Amino acid sequence: MRRDVFQAIADPTRREIIDLIAHRPLTLNTIAKNFDMSRSAISQHIKLLSECGLVLIKQDGRERFCEVEFKKLNEVSIWIEQYRTFWTNKLDALEVHIKDNLNNNP
Template identity: 65%
Template sequence: MRRDVFQAIADPTRREIISLISHESLNLNAVAERFNISRPAISKHIKILTECGLVRIRQDGRERYCEAKLDKLNEISVWVEQYRKFWESKLDSLEIYLNELQSKPKNNTNGNGNK
C-alpha cells in the first residue's frame, strides 16, 4: 500500500523519528534505542516513513541506515500555504471591520433616542 506524507506526520513518534534522522543518518538499532517502544514498533514506523518517501534505508555492510528525505515535506508545505493565505485574508478583513467599528463616533443614547 502506498501511503502519503500526511499519514507519516500524523503520528508523533514518526515526527520524532524524522526529526532525529534529519540531523544524522542512524542505523535501525540506534533509532530504536531512543524510544520507549519495541523494536518491531519502530520498524513499523520506519516502514511507513519509507513508503511515504520520507526515509530511505541504505545498506552498509550488515547495517541498515535510515536517511531522511525531507524534500517530500514540500507537499505539506504547499497544502498548508493555501490555508495560511485563506486565513490571513479572513483575519485581515476582520481587522479592517474592527477598525471601522472603533472609528465610528460613539452614540450616547440609551437606545430610544434619549440621553
C-alpha cells in the same frame, strides 16, 4: 491502502523518528534505542515512513541507515500554506472592519 506523507506524520512516534534523523542518518538500532518499544515496532514505523517517501534507507555493509527525505515534506507545507493564506486574508479583513467601525463610532 495508499500511503501518504500526512498519514506518516500523523503518528507522534514517526514524527519523533523524523526529528531524530533530521540532522544525520542513523541506524535502525540507534533509532530503536531512543524508544520504549521493540525494534520490530520501530521497523514498522520506519517502513511506513519509507513507503511514504519521507525516509530513505541506505545499506552500508551490514548496517541500514535511515535518513530524511525533506523534499517530501513540501507536500505538507503547500497544503498548510493554502490555509495560512486563507486565514491571514480573513483576519486582515476583520482588522480593517474593526478599525472602520471604531473610526465611524467614536
